[in-house]
Amino acid sequence: MGSLLSRDLRRRWERLPLADGAAAGSGGRGSKRGRGDSDSDSGDERLPSGRRRKKFKSTSEYIYLTLFLNGENSDIKICALGEEWNLHKIYLCQSGYFSSMFSGSWKESSMNTIELEIPDQNIDVEALQVAFGSLYRDEVLIKPSQVVAVSAAACMLQLDGLIQQCGETMKETINAKTVCGYYKAAETYGLDSVKKKCLEWLLNNVMTHQSVELFKGISINLMKQLISSSNLFVMQVEMDVYTTLKKWMFLQLVPSWNGCLKHLLSEADAWFAERRKDFDSDIAFLESEEGNQFLSVFTHLRLQHIISDLASARIIERDSLIPSEWLSPVYKQLWFAMLRVEQENDIGPQEINKEELEGNSMRCGRKLAEDGDYCWRWTGFNFGFDLLVTYTNSCITFKRNTLSQPCSGSVSLQPRRSIAFRLRLASFDSTGRVTRSITTGYQILSLEKDQEEVVMYLDSRLLIFPLYICCNFLYTSPEKQ
Numbered sequence: 001m002g003s004l005l006s007r008d009l010r011r012r013w014e015r016l017p018l019a020d021g022a023a024a025g026s027g028g029r030g031s032k033r034g035r036g037d038s039d040s041d042s043g044d045e046r047l048p049s050g051r052r053r054k055k056f057k058s059t060s061e062y063i064y065l066t067l068f069l070n071g072e073n074s075d076i077k078i079c080a081l082g083e084e085w086n087l088h089k090i091y092l093c094q095s096g097y098f099s100s101m102f103s104g105s106w107k108e109s110s111m112n113t114i115e116l117e118i119p120d121q122n123i124d125v126e127a128l129q130v131a132f133g134s135l136y137r138d139e140v141l142i143k144p145s146q147v148v149a150v151s152a153a154a155c156m157l158q159l160d161g162l163i164q165q166c167g168e169t170m171k172e173t174i175n176a177k178t179v180c181g182y183y184k185a186a187e188t189y190g191l192d193s194v195k196k197k198c199l200e201w202l203l204n205n206v207m208t209h210q211s212v213e214l215f216k217g218i219s220i221n222l223m224k225q226l227i228s229s230s231n232l233f234v235m236q237v238e239m240d241v242y243t244t245l246k247k248w249m250f251l252q253l254v255p256s257w258n259g260c261l262k263h264l265l266s267e268a269d270a271w272f273a274e275r276r277k278d279f280d281s282d283i284a285f286l287e288s289e290e291g292n293q294f295l296s297v298f299t300h301l302r303l304q305h306i307i308s309d310l311a312s313a314r315i316i317e318r319d320s321l322i323p324s325e326w327l328s329p330v331y332k333q334l335w336f337a338m339l340r341v342e343q344e345n346d347i348g349p350q351e352i353n354k355e356e357l358e359g360n361s362m363r364c365g366r367k368l369a370e371d372g373d374y375c376w377r378w379t380g381f382n383f384g385f386d387l388l389v390t391y392t393n394s395c396i397t398f399k400r401n402t403l404s405q406p407c408s409g410s411v412s413l414q415p416r417r418s419i420a421f422r423l424r425l426a427s428f429d430s431t432g433r434v435t436r437s438i439t440t441g442y443q444i445l446s447l448e449k450d451q452e453e454v455v456m457y458l459d460s461r462l463l464i465f466p467l468y469i470c471c472n473f474l475y476t477s478p479e480k481q
Helices: 007-015 059-071 098-102 127-133 147-157 160-172 179-188 192-205 210-215 220-228 238-253 260-275 290-300 310-319 324-344 356-360
Strands: 044-046 053-054 074-081 083-087 113-115 361-369 373-374 387-394 395-401 416-428 435-440 443-448 452-457 467-474
Touching: 059 127, 074 127, 083 127, 098 147, 127 147, 127 160, 147 160, 147 179, 160 192, 179 192, 179 210, 192 220, 210 238, 220 238, 220 290, 238 260, 238 290, 238 310, 238 361, 238 452, 324 395, 356 467, 361 373, 387 467, 395 416, 395 443, 416 452, 443 452
Parallel strands: 074 113
Antiparallel strands: 044 053, 074 083, 361 467, 373 387, 387 395, 395 452, 416 435, 416 443, 416 467
16 A cells, blocks of 8 residues: 655656646546545645745645546556546556556556456445555545445455555444454455454453344354353353343344344244244254254353253243253253262362363353442352352452352352352443453362352452453363263
């Protein structure tokens, strides 16, 4: 991007007088090529004596206006999408696409008019205007609304500098409305850093800041990546991941639905209940022709942390979305894990196995709307480890509850129990961008009965509310094969 004229050629342009028409921002082709472009006016500057000194355009501005917008001294015409550009081969050769065309034995190398085939539907006239114009100027301003189309044009024309600038623009403007389009463009045009940023944004926001339009934009392959990740910022418990998937799947199947988010779950439940009437009682929705395309996403649900809660298990059975043969092995797995804790005195993980934690840990989270004192437990059968989580005085504390407070499930009275965990805290701005993030990393914590430990100290001066907390837990040691 920017002028690649030889030094002598650039000096030649610098010596050219500034035409009155150019100084006024006008010219023979300015109205046609000026679509979406604006250049600073060359006005007068008042001297201390009161006389006015002429303010001239820079060489770059002059070249852009005179050669690109006005097409003066053009030696080649480019036609595409019903538009024409009077351009210059010496500038076009900055593009890998045109450099190869003009330097090889292609027939276009000797032609004065070239008809460009545009195979990519993302490319429009405005994007070509920006891409061609970037060859004549040092700086290009790309609007977020243009950036996907400009990326497409830049990739086709092999303009590496413009591709990089499009990537930076995308990364700076990711939000709920743009993230899915940017992710798709990043996949298409090989923008790996943009793809990574979009995935990170979605992992942080798909459950913390849900929206109907966001769910509609997430493809099956993208949702599979989100649900399988240990970095998914889960709100509440793993059952809420299932609920999110149910709402998302409904919107993929009924994209015309335009209700509000608070009515989405009830609408989805009603729609799937109506569908169940069309199937035999032993056929789950994911086994049907409509549901089969979503099988690969639901396989990444951590069912062992869903059916460990009675109310959640009953909803899973009622919905009949998940095949029964998926559930039976999980019930068996949980039963054996309970027996190991009760009869073999499994005291929990003794070492950090990152792969085991990332693939099998329970994911849960909570939103703290404002500063204050909080105490909570995440529901479900946790093999006798009743964990109380407290936030107070800018500290987060874990307590192994046994006798001091009532609990809803059985409580292990073993002298010591261990858990593997990772705790993450984050604050977000209005676009979903993380403004503050803290993590403990993966740790092992061993607690005696009713013992409590501070697991994270926070600087109250740096905390921004609402504050989102997400945890990964593993309560039992991995089963030996």
